[in-house]
Amino acid sequence: MKYTKVSFTLKILLFSFWWILIPKLIIAQTANDSSYYYHQQIINPVIPSDLPTGINFYIQKKKADLKAGDSISVINDLRLLAIGEFKIGNNFNSENYVVEALNFIQSMSTKDTLVNAKVGLYNQLGRIYGASNNPNEAIKTYNKALQIVVKLKDSVILLNNKANIYKEQLDYKNALTIYTLLHQKSQNNSDSYQKALVLDNLGYVQSKLNKPKALDNLKKALQIREDNNIITGQHASNKHLAEYYLDRKDTATALLYAEKVISLANKINSSSFKLDAISLMLRMDKNPLIHEYKKLTDSIANAKQIAENKNAFLKYNVAEEQGKTQASQLQQEIESRKRLAYQALALIIFLILIGSYFIYRNRYRKAKIEEIYKTETRIAKKVHDEVANDMYKIMASLENNSGIDKKVIDEIEKIYTKTRDISRENSAIDLREDFAIQLNDLLLGYKNNNVKIITRNLSKIPWNTIPEIKKTTIYRVLQELMTNMRKHSKASIVTLVFHKEGSKIHINYRDNGIGCNIFKKNGLQHTESRIASINGTITFESKHDDGFKASIII
Known part of the structure; x- marks a missing residue:
């Protein structure tokens, strides 16, 4: 029975968990496939619509993910949005996404475990500062990331960006020192993206x-990027090759690469990227007015960028405070939903366990009752086959012996009759037959010249809807x-009234016998x-000389 209990409960739990989890696993797989597709549109865009499509996907x-309380996914979404906005040229939007993600991490109780996420966000923030002509802040941000980085791959990216x-500040010696170190470390690197990145910058x-x-290094980098269809990398390689030939006054070759850049x-x-390409083309024009125009526009753009940086820092401080508050509120909401x-x-698990307990208890009780009835039937058969038959043989042999006292034979016959009655009372009940007829036959079997049996509404009970275990119990x-009545009550009239109320069956027994004091012993206790x-x-209910009553509700 213990094994049945455990196995049945496990089945219920497994069924419930699979019922709950399978749809979610299917949805999760579909979501992962979509995320990978749009992730590639952000990281490695191929056609013009890739970046806007990818950004729109991650906004939604x-x-x-916020609604679902998936904090890790929210941080990843914000980082990809920052990368996408940066590639389009929206540096301020990109910075806002990074700040929002960092503040979100800061508000989480698991912030110390999210090192890789922080490194990625600091790297993106450094790129934004670099593109915004704010080199000092960019260097500080990269150094902050390098202090906590744990992966070699991430270290290479950070050092490269630093x-x-x-390089952009024309400090080529410091840049060369880092690129040379990175090139040495990338000799056995199988990552084509990083290998090309280091070679191109070196x-x-x-x-x-x-x-x-x-x-030689510039061309090797371009070849790797073309072989692996790294579009943004090809843009950088062609731009650097154009500048290489332009610096050496080979304008024709430089123009070929510049056209590829555009x-x-x-x-x-x-x-x-378009602005870089146009700026490169202008450098190749020999008209002095264009060169003067470019110098002026570069100077104005630089001054404007410095002003925007100051304004951006003010916005950053305000956004940081607001972001912390919003992130804290969002985190509280997420924790609440979790x-x-x-x-x-x-x-759900508690209800399943409670349900399993009651289901098992009912199954166990039913199995126990069925086992009791099987045991009774088995004993009855054994009494009939072995004891009663042997008694009958002995009685028959004694009847043929004239020297045996007739009283002894009568006593043996009484014992035989008792064993036969015990066998009949506990013999198997064939519930495949009409139960109303079987039960009626049982009750009328106790009828004789001295006892009248009256039944009412027995056939009106829908016995075919009653479980077999209940019908067996009613029969027994x-x-x-009835056996107790025949042995002890000396009744002359017995009435049994059947009726159904709702799902309950009511049976009222009454006889006019001598009655008894109720002690619930022997047969009564058994019933x-x-x-x-x-x-x-x-x-x-019974009193001396006032009959016997029994009320049954099943």
Whole structure:
């Protein structure tokens, strides 16, 4: 029975968990496939619509993840939004997404475990500062990331971007030191993206310092990027090769690469990339007015950028405070939803366990009752087959012996009759037949010249809807009451009235016998146990010389 209890409960739990989890696993798989597709549109855009489509997807995904309380996914959504906005040229929007993500992490209780997320966000913030002509803040941000980074791959990216800041500030010596170190570490690196990145930047700085391997490294980087369809990387490689030839007065070759730069910028559909490409083309024009115009516009743009940086820092401080408050509120909401989800899950599990307990208890009780009836039937058969038959043989042999006292034979016959009655009272009941007829035959079997049996409404009970275990119990209980009546009551009239109220069956027994004092011993106690085993009730009422009553409700 213990094994049955455990296995049945496990089945219920497994069924419930699969019923709850399978739809979620299917939805999660679909979401993961979509996320990967749009992730590639942000990280490696191929056509002009990739970046806007990817950004729109992650705006909607962020809302859904906030509603679902998935903090980790929210942080990843914000980082990809920052990358996408940066590639389009919206530096301020990109910075806001980074700040929102960092503040969100800061408000989380698990913030110390989210090192990789912080590193990625600091790296993106450094790129934004670099593009916003704010090199000092960019270097500080990269150094902050390098202090906590744990992955070699992330270290390479951070050092490369830090070197880019030195490169853009024309500090080629410091840039070369970092690029050379990175190139040495990337010799056995299987990551094509990083290998090309390091080679391209190394070749560019070498070209500015007139190092002999510059052109070879630039071309190797471009080849890797073309082989792996790294579009944004191809844009950078072609731009650096154009500058390489332009610095060496080979305008024709430089123009070929510059045209590729414009084509790739249009393909990526990034305003910042297009601006770089146009600026490169202007440098190739020999008209002095264009060069003067470029110097002036660059000067004005630089001054405007410095002013915007000051304004951006003010906005950053305000946004940071607001972001902390919003992130804290969002985190509290997420934690609240998580608690509700856990409580709901705990309630479901609790209800399943309670339901399993009652189901098992009913199954166990039913199995126990069935086992009792099987045992009674088995004993009855054994009494009939072995004891009664042997008694009959002995009685028959003694009757043929003239020397045996007839009283002895009569006593043996009484014992035989008792064993036969015991066997009949506990023999198997064939419930496949009409139960109303079987029960009626049982009751009328106690009728004789001295006892009249009256039944009412027995055939009106829908016995075919009553479970077999209950019908067996009713049969045995009435059998015991009738046997008790025949042995002890000296009754002349017995009435049994049947009726159904709702789902309950009521049976009222009454005889006009000598009655008795109710002690619930022997047969009466046995009937009470049988009725209780199927959650029914039986009550007795009797007085001396005032008959016997029993009320059964099942």
